[in-house]
Amino acid sequence: MSLGWSRRAPVDTLVSTETELDFSIPLAELPRVSHELTSRDGEARGHVRFSRQLGQAVADLEVSAQPEVVCQRCMQPMRWPVKLQSRVALVSDYDAADRVPEGLEVFLVEADSVSVRDLVDEEIMLAMPHVPRHDEDSECARRKVQLPGQPEEPEDASDSQVQKPFAQLGELLKRK
Numbered sequence: 001m002s003l004g005w006s007r008r009a010p011v012d013t014l015v016s017t018e019t020e021l022d023f024s025i026p027l028a029e030l031p032r033v034s035h036e037l038t039s040r041d042g043e044a045r046g047h048v049r050f051s052r053q054l055g056q057a058v059a060d061l062e063v064s065a066q067p068e069v070v071c072q073r074c075m076q077p078m079r080w081p082v083k084l085q086s087r088v089a090l091v092s093d094y095d096a097a098d099r100v101p102e103g104l105e106v107f108l109v110e111a112d113s114v115s116v117r118d119l120v121d122e123e124i125m126l127a128m129p130h131v132p133r134h135d136e137d138s139e140c141a142r143r144k145v146q147l148p149g150q151p152e153e154p155e156d157a158s159d160s161q162v163q164k165p166f167a168q169l170g171e172l173l174k175r176k
């Protein structure tokens with residue numbers, strides 16, 4: 001059967017016909033991923049193949065994408081490379097999810113239908129970092145970033161905090 005990435009189709013049909021699809025989905029069209037992005041350009045490219053393995057409906061999925069997120073250290077936009085290959089079990093309820101063999105990811109299907117868009121959206125979400133940061137050997141990691149509202153550098157802070165109380169104590173003692 002023919003299938004576009006945006007079209008929802010019954011899981012039974014997809015697996016029994018072993019549907020395969022090459023896709024190129026604009027990241028802006030992925031409902032959850034698009035909310036995480038600073039720039040909505042870019043695409044998720046890959047391939048999906050549906051089949052039944054040991055009685056389980058699965059999607060073998062390959063995806064690569066370069067979503068743009070904000071580095072939480074320097075607050076500059078950065079590309080986060082996603083390249084994944086996963087075997088996803090398509091299940092219709094939590095009981096079925098418990099029976100999925102180890103090594104497979106689980107995707108909860110709504111109303112027995114699924115779209116490639118939903119699968120790709122989920123898989124990229126799982127691959128995105130909670131706190132994106134540039135590499136540890138990057139310019140961003142070497143540079144100390146002073147964010148507005150943060151305390152001064154520790155050396156300065158300790159100077160002022162340690163010396164002031166003694167200075168004040170001295171004043172108090174003089175007065176007695």
Ligand SMILES: [Zn+2]
Nearest residue numbers: 071074134140
């Ligand atoms: Zn950074």
